[in-house]
Amino acid sequence: MVGAIHELPIKGWIDTKGVKMGARISIPVRRIDAKEKAGGWTKYIGDYQFKNLQHGRFLRSERARAKIIEIKKPDFPEGYYYIDASDIPSSGKNNIQMIKDDWRVFAVSDVKYIGETIAVILGPDKQKVLDLLNRIEVIYEDLVPAFTFDDALSCKGGAVYGDNNIFSEYLLNVGNVDNAFKDAVKIVEGKYETGFQEHLYMETQGLVGAWEDEKITIYASSQCPFYIRKSVAVTLGVPVEDIRVRQTTTGGAFGGKEHFPDVIATPLAVAVNKVKKPVAMIYDRIEDISFTSKRHPSKITIKTGLDKSNNIIAMDIDTLVNGGAYESSTTIVLQRAILHGIGVYNIPNARIRGRAVATNTFPSDAYRGFGAPQGLFAIEMHMSHVADELGLDSSDFRRKHFIKTNDITITNAKMHDDVKLPEMFEKIDEMSDYSSKVKEFANDPVKGIGIAFVNHGGGFTGNGEQAIIKGVVKMKRLEGGKAGLYVSVVEMGQGLQTTMRKIAAKELGLDYEDIVYDNPDTDIVPDSGPTCASRSIMVVGFLVQECAKKLKAKWNEGVGVEAEDVYKHPDGLVWEQETLQGDAYPSYGWGINVIEVEFDPVTYEVKTTGIWAVWDIGVAIDETIMQGQSSGGVIQALGYASIEKCELKNGTFMQHTMADYTIPTSLDFPKVETCFIDNPYKYGPSGAKGAGELVFDAAPPAYAEAVQNAIGKRIYDIPVTPEMIMEALK
Amino acid sequence: MKEIKFILNGKEVSVKADPLKRLLDVLREDEKMTGVKEGCGEGECGACAVLKDGVLVNSCMIPLGAAEGSEIVTPEGIRETDKGKCIIDAFGDAGAVQCGFCTPGMMMATEALLTINNKPDESEIREALSGNLCRCTGYDLIVKGVQIASERGKDLW
Ligand code: FES
Ligand code: FES
Numbered sequence: 035m036v037g038a039i040h041e042l043p044i045k046g047w048i049d050t051k052g053v054k055m056g057a058r059i060s061i062p063v064r065r066i067d068a069k070e071k072a073g074g075w076t077k078y079i080g081d082y083q084f085k086n087l088q089h090g091r092f093l094r095s096e097r098a099r100a101k102i103i104e105i106k107k108p109d110f111p112e113g114y115y116y117i118d119a120s121d122i123p124s125s126g127k128n129n130i131q132m133i134k135d136d137w138r139v140f141a142v143s144d145v146k147y148i149g150e151t152i153a154v155i156l157g158p159d160k161q162k163v164l165d166l167l168n169r170i171e172v173i174y175e176d177l178v179p180a181f182t183f184d185d186a187l188s189c190k191g192g193a194v195y196g197d198n199n200i201f202s203e204y205l206l207n208v209g210n211v212d213n214a215f216k217d218a219v220k221i222v223e224g225k226y227e228t229g230f231q232e233h234l235y236m237e238t239q240g241l242v243g244a245w246e247d248e249k250i251t252i253y254a255s256s257q258c259p260f261y262i263r264k265s266v267a268v269t270l271g272v273p274v275e276d277i278r279v280r281q282t283t284t285g286g287a288f289g290g291k292e293h294f295p296d297v298i299a300t301p302l303a304v305a306v307n308k309v310k311k312p313v314a315m316i317y318d319r320i321e322d323i324s325f326t327s328k329r330h331p332s333k334i335t336i337k338t339g340l341d342k343s344n345n346i347i348a349m350d351i352d353t354l355v356n357g358g359a360y361e362s363s364t365t366i367v368l369q370r371a372i373l374h375g376i377g378v379y380n381i382p383n384a385r386i387r388g389r390a391v392a393t394n395t396f397p398s399d400a401y402r403g404f405g406a407p408q409g410l411f412a413i414e415m416h417m418s419h420v421a422d423e424l425g426l427d428s429s430d431f432r433r434k435h436f437i438k439t440n441d442i443t444i445t446n447a448k449m450h451d452d453v454k455l456p457e458m459f460e461k462i463d464e465m466s467d468y469s470s471k472v473k474e475f476a477n478d479p480v481k482g483i484g485i486a487f488v489n490h491g492g493g494f495t496g497n498g499e500q501a502i503i504k505g506v507v508k509m510k511r512l513e514g515g516k517a518g519l520y521v522s523v524v525e526m527g528q529g530l531q532t533t534m535r536k537i538a539a540k541e542l543g544l545d546y547e548d549i550v551y552d553n554p555d556t557d558i559v560p561d562s563g564p565t566c567a568s569r570s571i572m573v574v575g576f577l578v579q580e581c582a583k584k585l586k587a588k589w590n591e592g593v594g595v596e597a598e599d600v601y602k603h604p605d606g607l608v609w610e611q612e613t614l615q616g617d618a619y620p621s622y623g624w625g626i627n628v629i630e631v632e633f634d635p636v637t638y639e640v641k642t643t644g645i646w647a648v649w650d651i652g653v654a655i656d657e658t659i660m661q662g663q664s665s666g667g668v669i670q671a672l673g674y675a676s677i678e679k680c681e682l683k684n685g686t687f688m689q690h691t692m693a694d695y696t697i698p699t700s701l702d703f704p705k706v707e708t709c710f711i712d713n714p715y716k717y718g719p720s721g722a723k724g725a726g727e728l729v730f731d732a733a734p735p736a737y738a739e740a741v742q743n744a745i746g747k748r749i750y751d752i753p754v755t756p757e758m759i760m761e762a763l764k
Numbered sequence: 765m766k767e768i769k770f771i772l773n774g775k776e777v778s779v780k781a782d783p784l785k786r787l788l789d790v791l792r793e794d795e796k797m798t799g800v801k802e803g804c805g806e807g808e809c810g811a812c813a814v815l816k817d818g819v820l821v822n823s824c825m826i827p828l829g830a831a832e833g834s835e836i837v838t839p840e841g842i843r844e845t846d847k848g849k850c851i852i853d854a855f856g857d858a859g860a861v862q863c864g865f866c867t868p869g870m871m872m873a874t875e876a877l878l879t880i881n882n883k884p885d886e887s888e889i890r891e892a893l894s895g896n897l898c899r900c901t902g903y904d905l906i907v908k909g910v911q912i913a914s915e916r917g918k919d920l921w
Contacts (some may be wrong), residue, residue, distance in 0.1 A: 071864025101907075236811060236865040236898065286863040319805055
């Protein structure tokens, strides 16, 4: 039985002033932050005025791998400073405490990638700071750098990390792969590659460190205020309570402001600790594109064995991701890539070897999807290629292998979700006319259509929510019939300021505008964990719902009464972190995209002529906000799949500006036709599951398959550029 | 350093600065018009969009000297007018605003479009917004916001 399938209110709009959150939470409201943002009232980090503000710039490595022999500095005028590792207090350390703490706050004696922080130069006048920076000369002795997967695996120039350049390695196995391959009547193999991707949030990275009330306060455009607090405290060697972090309204993040602000905040805090004045570290766009983390490039090889009836009986996958010079979150990204490695399929015998390698490239880090888009691109393209090899319809072939409720996953656990992919396929087929177009375009020389099926695990992997995060939320009854909501997850464009209010308001029977929820300040809110991993609504939102119930029960005790809720892992889930065995995620979002394209045989340009998306995100907390996520995620993913090329040459990104790293404009893609199906999740607020990353996952393989069908040649890599098509057609 | 006069949001202002200083910096730093955002500083993103003598321009590409004697309108100059309110409300109801960093620039582009064409179709809207980048929305709901503004604001433009 399909849950209620409802279209979005595409036509017209709803004036929601004064609407109480009724039984159906999904009915859209006007975003609480819309007016202030649209009119330019909202302040972002660069819009605040700080008294006596100093401007900081980083002295960065210009070499990918080298010894630092000498740093020649000009005389610094009074009030201008050169801050480096020697300014870290003796109680602190020169490490950035992220998931791993290997990334150094300041490079000392050697450098490992182009852009590595060596020092902070600061002073009252921006231009003078730049002049000083330009007059500093660093003398290097070059070493042999490693950039590619091959360089890393062969330890070119000696290992960058450990003795083999492998940050981490996993082996997942279900069934008996070697035996099954013996029975295979046909074997198909393919190698799939994805590149770097720049986040290109419209607001660049920016933090201001200030010395207030005898303590360091960091104002940050960021996803995770408590991550910054922890890393700064460790670097300075002080208790976390001595550091205050206040999130400023964040102009887009997409994972780029999950850990990377720590890389800015730690040297910044060392500087503020020394000069005791406010210091701004706000990147300009060229710095931001050139010297921030990107999505992990991947190289994935898949070998599939089939029986006589064209059923997949075995699959062997080898996954590599490039973590760059420091590990940071790379191991967790690798985990997600392999945990999504066989996609939405039931493969009885499957094995995935995953390795994250070290190179002398800018450290890769979090980006919407966190490894899943790479794994899903490879498996979806491969399934398409296997079908092609067998002369079968690509979607029929994939649908035949769909995982079902209670089937065994790659981590040897049962799939607990109520999997509605078949119904979702029917829906998208009806919306897009996919099946008839497949036939219609089969012999068309320029048109193509592609489809992709994905899922995305919500929240931290395994029992991470319980073992590592232990999220806490608080609420309080305020004057005037209002309630305060205290959480550490942030609004970064995804709508949290509105959706969280809706969740709380629904339980309390209040108007969503009567919930007070400010940008998090670590001195005020409890640690509900970071804003990432599609966890904010599903995990923290559920805590908010439960907390609101508690507050409601105590409401009559009067103004000031408080309630708190702490994360509790859903019953019956098991997880073994070392071996990645058990229930990898408490639940999954599911999705299907269909993309239609037309290519120009003269210029090799591809024009997208139709985009359709069907999602199972449990229940949408707000349909308009979710439509915005769907359109935004799909278009960002289509950029990744088509035009967003970020090339590395001798350790430097070749793209430095928005003119050479181009993202989709309003003209590049048509409207994303979106539909959500209801499939409530027991442990999500009003049944909602994670959604922010899922919406990125399906478009790249759907697009690549569409192009491959249009040009009649298989596609293995993204971005699919006109040059690549020309090459393929040669 | 030179004293340069221009009209800003209907009031004459005079700024003493290097005529090569970017209008964007003059607006943000000297005039505290922080509704004007810097997204790229190279004329690519439209976050710094303002109207110069009624024409949509990127203020990061305009040296102060070139603004002499002209009429400059920033988001602050239209957000409280009937047209500005109409656009802001329409953006709010359409769900056009996510992180909001591009949105004031989108409002300026919408104002410029509706002034010359108060009943644009989807492709005209997409064309008019094509100089303004948005990384969050995928543009669909901004396009819808412009449609709503044009429907509701029939008599305004
Ligand atoms: S800041 Fe002016 S166009 Fe981007
Ligand atoms: S809303 Fe974030 S860039 Fe447009």
